[in-house]
Amino acid sequence: MPTRRRGEELEATILEAAWAEIQEHGYNRLTVEGVAARAQTGKQVLYRRWPNRAQLAVAAIRHTLGPLVTEAPDTGSLREDYLTVLRLMAGRARHYTPELLHGLMPEVWGLAGEISSALPGVIAEILRNAAARGEITHADLPERVAMLPLDLVRYEGMRSVVRWAEITEADAEKVVADILDTVFLPLVMALAGPSSRPE
Incomplete structure (x- = not known):
């Protein structure tokens, strides 16, 4: 059974998934559902941290590029x-x-x-x-x-x-x-x- 991810590890996984979705599909097709599926987590986990996809995208940019x-x-x-x-x-x-x-x-x-x-x-x-x-x-x-x-x-x-x-x-x-x-x-x-x- 996979280890349950929490905190910074989970957040990093989500942000990396978001950046990968942006690179693969473009921002216009970015969805919280798609990121959640790629990160193998629930979409409510994302919504608790980032209320909308713009904030999620900005967080992914900052995480990826520093x-x-x-x-x-x-x-x-x-x-x-x-x-x-x-x-x-x-x-x-x-x-x-x-x-x-x-x-x-x-x-x-x-x-x-x-x-x-x-x-x-x-x-x-x-x-x-x-x-x-x-x-x-x-x-x-x-x-x-x-x-x-x-x-x-x-x-x-x-x-x-x-x-x-x-x-x-x-x-x-x-x-x-x-x-x-x-x-x-x-x-x-x-x-x-x-x-x-x-x-």
């Missing part, structure tokens, strides 16, 4: 620190098929924070490091400004899902560098850049 970033990069440059995070975002996009993104977007709008819940803390630390180095006068930027490069990368993905899923590494680098150099860094320097007055 967190985007766990700690703030510290390259010695505000630009390079942000660029490191944006490169990771662009690389992660290659794991999402256009069908998965199209399917998730209408359902997961309110769950976006669950996919990247660590990012606000990482960005706050990047800004504090830049302030400590003297690149900016303070790290207390409005959240909309601090998160702007990440939001613009997400917008690029939503604007052309197929293109972004198939974008080359070189072209992705150009996009994220352009976001930083023409939009974000000029704005940050205007708001919190070092004083140009002689001491």
Whole structure:
């Protein structure tokens, strides 16, 4: 008789089954029943953890791909620190098929924070490091400004899902560098850049 699975072992089995279903059948055909059957468990077990398939899919993505970033990069440059995070975002996009993104977007709008819940803390630390180095006068930027490069990368993905899923590494680098150099860094320097007055 098979050992009854519980806790983390059962959850990992379910999330691996969900990812396999997404890869095999696509998000639009993902069902709780199908995942439960593949994981050899009851669908009520899934519903107790994830009330709908969007939350299940997000959990499967996080389980399979891991967190985007766990700690703030510290390259010695505000630009390079942000660029490191944006490169990771662009690389992660290659794991999402256009069908998965199209399917998730209408359902997961309110769950976006669950996919990247660590990012606000990482960005706050990047800004504090830049302030400590003297690149900016303070790290207390409005959240909309601090998160702007990440939001613009997400917008690029939503604007052309197929293109972004198939974008080359070189072209992705150009996009994220352009976001930083023409939009974000000029704005940050205007708001919190070092004083140009002689001491």
